[in-house]
Amino acid sequence: MSTKLSRSSASKAVQPEKVMFPGARDSYFTSQFGFTAGEGQGLPTFRAMDANGRLCEGGPTEEELGITKEMALRLYREMVQLNTLDVIMYEAQRQGRISFYMTSYGEESLIGSASSLRPEDVVFGQYREAGVLLYRGFTLREFMDQCYGSVGDSGKGRQMPVHFGSARLNFHTISSPLTTQLPQAAGAAYALKRESSEEGRVAMCYFGEGAASEGDFHAALNMAATLGCPTIFYCRNNGFAISTPSTEQYVGDGIASRGIGYGIETIRVDGNDVWAVKYATEKARKMALGDDGKGSPRPVLIEALTYRIGHHSTSDDSSAYRSKEEVEDWRRKDDPMTRLRRFLESRDWWNAEEETALRDETRKAVLSEFSQAEKRAKPPISDLFTDVYDELTPALKEQQQEMERLVREYPEYYQSVREHQGSENV
Amino acid sequence: MSLLRSLPLGKRVISHFSPASIRTFERRTMATAQTEQPDGLKLGVAHSNLLASTPDLGLSNQELAGMGLQTEETRRLNMCQAVNDAIGTVLAADDSAVVFGEDVAFGGVFRCTLGLAESYGKERVFNTPLTEQGIAGFGIGMAAMGHTAIAEIQFADYIFPAFDQLVNEAAKYRYRSGGQFHCGGLTVRTPCSAVGHGGHYHSQSPEGYLAHTPGLKIVTPRSPLQAKGLLLAAIRDRNPTIFLEPKVLYRGAVEHVPIPDYELPLGKAEILKPGKDITVVGWGSQIYALENAIQLAEKRLGGVSCELIDLRTILPWDVETVCNSVKKTGRLVIAHEAPMTGGFGAEIAATVQERCFLHLESPIQRITGWDTPFPLVFEKVYIPGVIRCFDGIKRVMEY
Numbered sequence: 144m145s146t147k148l149s150r151s152s153a154s155k156a157v158q159p160e161k162v163m164f165p166g167a168r169d170s171y172f173t174s175q176f177g178f179t180a181g182e183g184q185g186l187p188t189f190r191a192m193d194a195n196g197r198l199c200e201g202g203p204t205e206e207e208l209g210i211t212k213e214m215a216l217r218l219y220r221e222m223v224q225l226n227t228l229d230v231i232m233y234e235a236q237r238q239g240r241i242s243f244y245m246t247s248y249g250e251e252s253l254i255g256s257a258s259s260l261r262p263e264d265v266v267f268g269q270y271r272e273a274g275v276l277l278y279r280g281f282t283l284r285e286f287m288d289q290c291y292g293s294v295g296d297s298g299k300g301r302q303m304p305v306h307f308g309s310a311r312l313n314f315h316t317i318s319s320p321l322t323t324q325l326p327q328a329a330g331a332a333y334a335l336k337r338e339s340s341e342e343g344r345v346a347m348c349y350f351g352e353g354a355a356s357e358g359d360f361h362a363a364l365n366m367a368a369t370l371g372c373p374t375i376f377y378c379r380n381n382g383f384a385i386s387t388p389s390t391e392q393y394v395g396d397g398i399a400s401r402g403i404g405y406g407i408e409t410i411r412v413d414g415n416d417v418w419a420v421k422y423a424t425e426k427a428r429k430m431a432l433g434d435d436g437k438g439s440p441r442p443v444l445i446e447a448l449t450y451r452i453g454h455h456s457t458s459d460d461s462s463a464y465r466s467k468e469e470v471e472d473w474r475r476k477d478d479p480m481t482r483l484r485r486f487l488e489s490r491d492w493w494n495a496e497e498e499t500a501l502r503d504e505t506r507k508a509v510l511s512e513f514s515q516a517e518k519r520a521k522p523p524i525s526d527l528f529t530d531v532y533d534e535l536t537p538a539l540k541e542q543q544q545e546m547e548r549l550v551r552e553y554p555e556y557y558q559s560v561r562e563h564q565g566s567e568n569v
Numbered sequence: 570m571s572l573l574r575s576l577p578l579g580k581r582v583i584s585h586f587s588p589a590s591i592r593t594f595e596r597r598t599m600a601t602a603q604t605e606q607p608d609g610l611k612l613g614v615a616h617s618n619l620l621a622s623t624p625d626l627g628l629s630n631q632e633l634a635g636m637g638l639q640t641e642e643t644r645r646l647n648m649c650q651a652v653n654d655a656i657g658t659v660l661a662a663d664d665s666a667v668v669f670g671e672d673v674a675f676g677g678v679f680r681c682t683l684g685l686a687e688s689y690g691k692e693r694v695f696n697t698p699l700t701e702q703g704i705a706g707f708g709i710g711m712a713a714m715g716h717t718a719i720a721e722i723q724f725a726d727y728i729f730p731a732f733d734q735l736v737n738e739a740a741k742y743r744y745r746s747g748g749q750f751h752c753g754g755l756t757v758r759t760p761c762s763a764v765g766h767g768g769h770y771h772s773q774s775p776e777g778y779l780a781h782t783p784g785l786k787i788v789t790p791r792s793p794l795q796a797k798g799l800l801l802a803a804i805r806d807r808n809p810t811i812f813l814e815p816k817v818l819y820r821g822a823v824e825h826v827p828i829p830d831y832e833l834p835l836g837k838a839e840i841l842k843p844g845k846d847i848t849v850v851g852w853g854s855q856i857y858a859l860e861n862a863i864q865l866a867e868k869r870l871g872g873v874s875c876e877l878i879d880l881r882t883i884l885p886w887d888v889e890t891v892c893n894s895v896k897k898t899g900r901l902v903i904a905h906e907a908p909m910t911g912g913f914g915a916e917i918a919a920t921v922q923e924r925c926f927l928h929l930e931s932p933i934q935r936i937t938g939w940d941t942p943f944p945l946v947f948e949k950v951y952i953p954g955v956i957r958c959f960d961g962i963k964r965v966m967e968y
Contacts, residue, residue, distance in 0.1 A: 265714070299747040308746045315713060316746035320737045326703045327738070330710025330718070337665070337692065337716070346710070358730070362703030369698055370707075530748040531783045533807040536836070536885040 185396040188448055190413035191422060194477045196485025198418075208418045209259075209425065212492050218258060218417055219487060220501065222251040222480045225274045227505040228283070229453070231513060232290060236304075236457040240517065241290045243304045247271050249452030250379055252479035253349070254278050255420035256445075259428060260347055265331050266314045267324040267348045270305055271379065275349070279312040283509055287516030294519055299526040321354040325363030325376070329442070332372035332431075336440050343432040343440075345373045347424075352446075353384020355398045364405040367442035373431040374442045375424065376402070379414065381451035386464040402444035414447030415479040423447075452478070524550065524560070610864055612955060614817075614857045619841055620792055620824040627794060627825030632833055643825035648818045651793035651826050652681045652758070655800040656719060658830050660689045663717050665754075666804075668694045670704055670721030678723060679760055679819050705731035705757065709739050712752035712809070719804060725761035725813060726770040732778070739809040740784030753807035758800070760816035761789070762854050762906050763943070763952055772943040774853070774907040779811055780884045780916065787883040788835060789813040789853040794826045798833030799881065806835055813883075815854035838887035840894070844876035847900040847965060850891060850917060852880040855904050855953065862904075862958030866966070869959075873966055883913055891917065892924045899930035902961045904953045909937040931968035936961040 159171035191202050198205065229246040236244040247253070250271060257278035260266070266275055273286070284295065289307050292300030298308060298316060308316025315324070315331075328348035335344045354360065355378060367374045378398045382389050395401065402409030408430060412419045427443040429435045450473045454461045461470070487493035528535060528543040535543070550557045606612055614620070621627035627643040646654060659666045668682055674696045676683035686694035697704050701722055708718035722728045728735070735757070743751035763772045779787050786808050790796035796814065803810040841856070842863070851859045856879050863875040876894050880886055895901050901921055903914040914935040921933060936953040944951050 267710075297747050297749055298745065301747065302745050306745070308749055310746075310749040315750055316742075318738065318741070318745060320733060323706060323734060323738045326706025326734070327710035327713065329703075330707035330712075331714050332710070333667075333707070334665075334711045334714035334716040337667075338714075358700075359702055359706060359734075362698075362700040362706065365698045365700065366703045366707055370695070526747075530744045532786075532885075533743070533751070533753060537888065538885055 181396060181400060186399050186409075186411050188411045188413050189419055189423065190416045191418040192416045192482065192486060194415075194482060196482050196487075196489055198486075203422055208422050210418065212490075214258065215483070215487055215492060218254055218421075219480070219483050219493070221254045221274065221278050222417075222483065223501055224505050224509075225251055225254070225277050226480060227502070227509050228273070228277075228286060231506070231509050232286075232304075233453075233457065235290075235513065241304050243457055244290065245270055245305045245456045246453040247273055249450050249473065249478060250274075250381060250414065252415055252417040252420050252449070252483070253379065253447070255417035256347070256377060256424040256447075259421050259424035261342070261344070263313060263342070264344050264428070265328075265335065265346045266312075267328040267331070267346060268314070268317055269321065269324065269350045269354060269379075270317050270319075271351070272317075272349045273305065273307065275347075276307055276309065276312065276314055279309075279314065281307065281309055281312060281314070283512040284516065285309070287512045288519065291516045291519070292521060293516050294522050295516070296522070299530070300522045301526075322350060322357035322359040322363075324348060325350060325354075325359050326366060328374050328376075329363045329367040329370070329372045332367065332374040332440075332442070333370055336371070336373055343373070343434065345375055345428055345431045347375045347377060349377045349379060351384060352378055352380040352382075352389055352398055353387060353392055355401070356384075356392055364402065364407060364442065364444070368405045368407050371440050372442055373433070373440040375427045375431055376407075376442060376444045377424070378444070378446045379449060380446055381414075381449045383451050383455070383461075383465070385455045385459060386461070388465075397446055397448075399444065399446040402446075407442050407444050409444040409446070411446045411448065414449030415477050415482055417479055417483050420445075420447055449479070450477075521560075608865055608868055610861055610955075612861050614821040614854070617822075617857055617860055619856065619860055620822060621794055621826075622824065624825045627827055630794065630827075632839075633798075633827060633831055636831065642828045644828055645823060646793045646797075646826045647820045647823045648790070648793045648796050648814065649679050649681045649820065651797040652800060652814060653683055653685070654826065655797045655804070656682065657685060657688070658801060659717065659719070659804050660685060660693060662830070665715070666693070666717035666719060667711065668719045668721070669697050669707070671699055671723045672696060673721050677721065679816060681758070681814075681819070682721070701727050701730040702734055705734035705739065708755045708757065709734060709742065709752045709809075712754035713742065713750055715754065717754045717804060718752075718756070720755065720757045722757060722759040724771055724773075724816075725759040725775050726773045728757070728759055728775055728779075728811075731757075735779070735785065735809070735811070736782050740782045742784075742809070744784060751807070752809050755809040756800075756804045756806075756812055757810070758812045758814060760819070761813040762815040762817065763948060764817045765948065766945065767943070767948075768945040769942050772948075774813070774905065774938075776813060776852075776883045776905075777907050777912045780913050782884070784809070785884060786810040786835060787813065788881065789815065789883065790881070791815070791853055791856045791879050792818070792822050793824050795833060795879075795881070797826055798831050799835070801830065802832040802835050805832065810835075813853065817854050833881075836882045836885050836887060838881055838890040839879045840876060840890065841879050842875065842877040844874040844898065846874045846898055847902065847962060848876045848878060848891070848894040848898045849902045849904070849958075849962065850878045850880055851904045852883065853906075855906055858953065858955050858958055859904055861955040862962060865955065865959045866962045870963060870966055873962070875962065880917075886913075886917070888920055888924070892921060895921050895925045896928045899928050900965050901929075901933045902936060902958070902965055903933065904936040904958050904961070906938050906952055908940045909935055910940050912937050931965045934961045934965045 162170035254274040257275040288295035290304040332346035708720040711718040
């Protein structure tokens with residue numbers, strides 16, 4: 144980063160004296176005084192496809208990017224499905240039918256990163272990564288049951304909507320505290336490194352640029368780097384953390400510049416370009432496993448620049464801190480789904496009729512699962528007490544009995560609980 | 570978050586806690602202890618009757634006898650050696666087990682991990698960067714993959730940066746996923762409690778904060794034999810467990826510890842001395858102050874018979890053993906080093922009051938640290954020492 148200093152010093156001294164202090168191994172002494180905060184332009188942003196859906200020249204070939212008609216259509220269908228799910232669930236929250244929701248509008252190309260992972264790779268997310276689950280085979284029914292807290296929810300109705308998780312799909316359950324999953328992903332990756340499987344597995348870890356301000360970000364990147372953990376840190380830099388614009392989040396060159404400071408190989412990509420996201424993740428995976436011939440297992444950082452088109456959540460009206468025009472402008476100008484659709488249409492892989500048919504079919508499927516989940520019972524009261532520990536403690540047993548007594552003794556006050564659950568559960 | 574960072578005289582302060590200086594400190598306190606006390610008491614851990622001073626005493630542990638453990642041999646170990654023994658036992662038997670934290674690779678600042686990196690390799694016993702939240706999160710991640718993660722926080726005083734990871738993450742991992750994931754293989758070991766000169770940040774007992782967290786287990790041993798058995802149980806327990814090690818006992822407490830692999834039960838208190846007039850509950854190093862206080866009470870209060878209970882597991886705690894004892898004695902004194910307000914003594918007192926109301930002959934008395942930060946030069950008047958505990962027993966008996 145301090146190119147000016149190094150150039151001037153190097154020209155004066157043929158053999159600059161290397162620093163011997165243990166804290167910095169690659170430094171040398173200079174008499175040129177100066178502080179540095181990085182210079183000139185920020186790190187470049189890799190893109191494979193422009194905003195009009197045309198592949199850029201001079202970059203990786205189509206084959207290298209993994210472009211096939213089958214893959215392109217799959218990615219597009221998943222993005223449309225995610226978008227449809229978001230539209231309907233957002234509306235459902237507005238009608239008071241579920242308590243909370245968060246959309247992925249504008250960040251659907253995240254699905255491209257999922258396509259470069261193996262199913263056995265372990266995923267740690269923040270909350271705006273439903274696309275990864277969708278790609279891995281989380282069913283519409285599973286999405287609905289979680290948002291409704293219905294009896295089919297593998298989380299047993301305990302967490303707020305969109306806190307998905309699936310052991311079957313190696314997707315660790317989402318929690319609300321931001322960034323806590325980062326050091327966990329480093330630890331999980333260390334465990335994976337110790338498991339001597341032939342293929343090798345990585346831990347994929349998603350987070351937003353706001354979350355990167357938490358102390359756990361620092362802890363995780365430094366630990367992953369020092370301990371050689373095969374973790375891919377994937378930052379969704381969408382410009383906002385609720386109302387806080389990234390200009391109030393940091394002064395440096397985004398999140399990517401920090402990766403370099405931790406000694407982590409880093410790339411910044413166009414997060415609205417599904418091919419760039421896919422390609423970067425594929426390469427990162429190889430590097431993380433040490434399969435790129437350049438070293439042993441190690442972490443990699445991807446910063447994907449994008450724009451949060453939707454509100455932060457259903458509890459947020461983003462017009463209070465940014466203009467509707469700005470959002471509309473982004474949606475019109477550049478949107479990952481539109482971009483991929485332009486790409487598909489330019490190759491005659493897609494047309495308006497297919498678009499209408501896909502939209503209709505997806506909408507019907509989502510609505511059908513939606514109404515079924517709404518009718519399903521809630522989990523039994525006993526699920527309130529289990530899984531705190533592997534076994535019920537004596538105190539929990541007593542408290543469970545006490546709760547059951549109350550429901551029996553004051554049925555009129557626990558009517559809704561009884562109705563939801565069916566009498567056999569009480 | 571260690572002294573190295575917070576004080577300009579870092580090196581010197583660290584060496585303050587080196588084994589050599591701890592030995593010096595202990596010699597000093599032992600010397601004090603050996604001077605004749607007003608009531609002819611021999612104060613301190615060194616003179617405790619609760620420690621197994623012979624192989625026979627080490628082997629006669631009732632809980633071990635109940636397990637049908639085949640053992641005829643013991644080793645005389647202090648508590649840091651017993652901790653080391655337990656960790657080594659796990660590393661030998663469980664290939665997924667790893668040990669990590671600040672400075673654990675060279676043996677740890679208290680020598681609890683001495684020799685383990687040499688025996689089991691750098692991949693399994695390794696230093697982390699200096700970040701408690703990172704250590705806790707990293708351990709959760711490893712445990713969530715089904716591995717055994719034995720993390721060390723250098724002093725319990727520095728567990729607070731990891732509070733979010735422990736309370737919001739480790740404790741809720743199983744519950745929030747509907748049982749799909751858990752981090753039960755995580756154990757966080759940390760030295761706690763007073764050490765004579767630890768000041769604010771090398772003396773704290775944070776069990777009260779942690780005990781308000783469903784999903785965690787919190788365990789604290791009083792001796793080497795207990796430390797080995799409880800730590801082995803804590804590491805193998807399928808729930809995230811915080812293991813608080815009273816650092817004053819690392820070298821101060823020495824006893825005969827059975828050589829084989831054995832576990833002592835979590836969630837079970839131990840009646841150290843049966844009695845009929847008053848129940849006295851404590852844990853960790855506080856047990857030794859209580860032992861002396863009871864000796865004094867039985868001497869000065871004409872035939873008072875005290876029942877001493879070591880709680881051992883703070884969460885989930887053994888309500889049954891404590892309440893059965895109080896129903897028998899009708900009186901209860903609880904003592905702990907942590908401050909009174911919101912301390913775990915309050916939880917015990919409230920529960921016993923609820924369940925033993927008709928049996929109580931006097932108000933429940935809590936003898937604890939004062940509601941101040943842990944002070945340096947005032948340590949002797951801060952801690953709930955022998956006299957404060959004796960006075961509490963006396964007041965309860967005379968009520």
